[in-house]
Amino acid sequence: MSIDVGARLRRVRLIYGLSQRELARRAGVTNGLISLIEQNRVSPSVGSLKKVLDGVPMSLAEFFTINVDEAPQIFYGDDELVEIGSDDVSLRLVAAQRPARQLTILRERYAPGAATGDDALSHRGEEGGVVVRGRIELTVGGTTRVLGPGEAYYFSSTIPHRFRNVGREPCEIISASAPPTF
């Protein structure tokens, strides 16, 4: 069938946490147009679609390339980590099946209530990590989940993300990112 431009746009917009009006403002179009496109009530001109995507920003190539069906796995349960270590050195690999990984490991500790800031982070590369102690609220794109000890995450750093300790005890995470930003 035809490409579901509407669903794609809606997904992209929500991943970046924008309302129709906010996206419209950034793109220099009307909110009504965003609404009509997302409902597939119109087939936007390439020019219009480009304007809209410039507000994200995202290229037309990216837009038509992203797979809306199978989103890459973001959250991993305790039992979804792959053990690649030995008896005395346990190495449990996150996103083992994800191709072309390049990781730098960090150890992060969050005080109760601490967060990575009011604005969401967004930068090059990919990052992932494991909660060792405490509980952390992680927002990636439009999805939010509270992770506890043993649970993990892995996502592309270009998707806006934010960490916040919602527990009463310190939270500890073993994380990795690439390419190194520090």
Place this chain on the structure above:
Amino acid sequence: MSIDVGARLRRVRLIYGLSQRELARRAGVTNGLISLIEQNRVSPSVGSLKKVLDGVPMSLAEFFTINVDEAPQIFYGDDELVEIGSDDVSLRLVAAQRPARQLTILRERYAPGAATGDDALSHRGEEGGVVVRGRIELTVGGTTRVLGPGEAYYFSSTIPHRFRNVGREPCEIISASAPPTF
């Protein structure tokens, strides 16, 4: 600036050797529309562009992904072949600068008495060719034969081989080999 949809479409269409009318017929649109799009006199709707590309066929993702700037060179003039041989054995390479070549095509010219060297050649892949002018003595493994114009050869490059011009006039061969060694 904006994506040059017109140039992209024209390039795609010509790569596939279609006229505006033929593409229009396959796509179920009018030839006028193809013309207008290629001139960037309109910004086609995504739906229309998809219809057009279905006539190729090509996906929207492909369409926006292809690099329209660096069009691979198709035709090479005599002086556009890169010389990689020596004085008495001239090897002129086709599409030398093209990245990720799968094939090495050479126009070889042997001066009278010239040879590829005292030791026999041996490398990966397969190679073959046709003698265009003169006579060449080709030794492959234990077999030797003299080939004249119109005659050809094909063998696995791992078998030791050697070329030698046994005639009194220059010998010219068009050869091909894969994977590329240059």
Place this chain on the structure above:
DNA sequence: CTCTTGTGTCCATGATGCTAAACAGGTTGC
């Protein structure tokens, strides 16, 4: 409760895409 501010949807109208057909130029064959 009202008022404000956010969300997404709907509608009339002007802007633009798209079609059908005519047009102009080039090549082939009679």
Place this chain on the structure above:
DNA sequence: GCAACCTGTTTAGCATCATGGACACAAGAG
């Protein structure tokens, strides 16, 4: 010569897109 057929371009008119604004609903603040 000209007729037939190809090529890409242009144009009038109709269909569709895109806008600006109204509308309905929900969540908070006072």
